[in-house]
Amino acid sequence: MFERKLWRFYFSQKLIIAGLCIGFAGLVLFSSSSASHTETNGMELIGNLVLLLSAVLWVGGSLYGKKVNTEAYSNTMVTSIQLIAAGIFSAFLAFPTGEWSRFSPDHISLQAWGGLAYMITMGSMVAFLAFTWLLTIRPPALVGTHTYVNPVVAVFAGWLFIGETFSTMQVIGLAVILFGVLLTKIQEYKELRIFGKGWLSIGKN
Known part of the structure; x- marks a missing residue:
């Protein structure tokens, strides 16, 4: 929706409109x-x-x-600016919510520190840096495939490591969301020949 220059393309594709509606229904x-x-x-x-x-x-x-302009700013700098801005915003947001007054390093468990270290290294320095770098060299339709993987991994990891439970309706809702995302990207995949004649000819051979 933010790519205004592609609105004519997006809103002329019935699959994209259907995917947005189905994905929103799955979210609800x-x-x-x-x-x-x-x-x-x-x-x-x-x-x-x-x-x-x-x-x-x-x-x-x-x-x-x-x-x-990637010539003026490296991908590392652009990513760092985003992460630092998010950290500063979160720090200021903690004032009206009273988190600073309740904060005490002595009350933070070793498990919590480990989770923080993991999110800093794997979640930010590795995963997010790789994401922003891929956006500069690969089509957004391909980079966007992480949309299918992240929710599934999150639900499975929550169940496996901390015993989170989820209902059948939640699983159905998740599947509906992923199906909606797939519909919005099918046309882009076709243009990338992922579903095009190139792959069909390989299958026939």
Whole structure:
């Protein structure tokens, strides 16, 4: 939606419009199912809205970063600016929420420190840096395939390592979301010949 120059293409494709509607329906299904299994329905809804907003802002920032003159700024610098800005914003956001007054290093467990170290190294320095770098050398349709992998890995890891539970409706909602994302990208994949004649001819041979 942020790529205004491609609006004519996007809104002329029935699959893209259908994918957006189906994906949103899956999001509502997943969120409502999550809220129905908790006692804090209000906070669950707010949490889902925050996650949705963060995804929108991530896309906007990634598209902006892609347009930055890579000759003047390296990918490492562009990525670092994004991460530092996010850290500063989070630090200031902690004031009105009262997190600074409750913060005490002595009360932080070794497991929590380990999780923080993992997110800094693997989540930021490795994964996010690789993501922004790929955007500069590969078509967005290919880079966007991480959309299919991340939710599945997150749900499976939560179940495997910390015993999180999820309902059948949540799984269905997740599948609907992924199907919607696939529909929005089919046309791009065709243009990249992923579903084109090149692959069909290989299959016939």
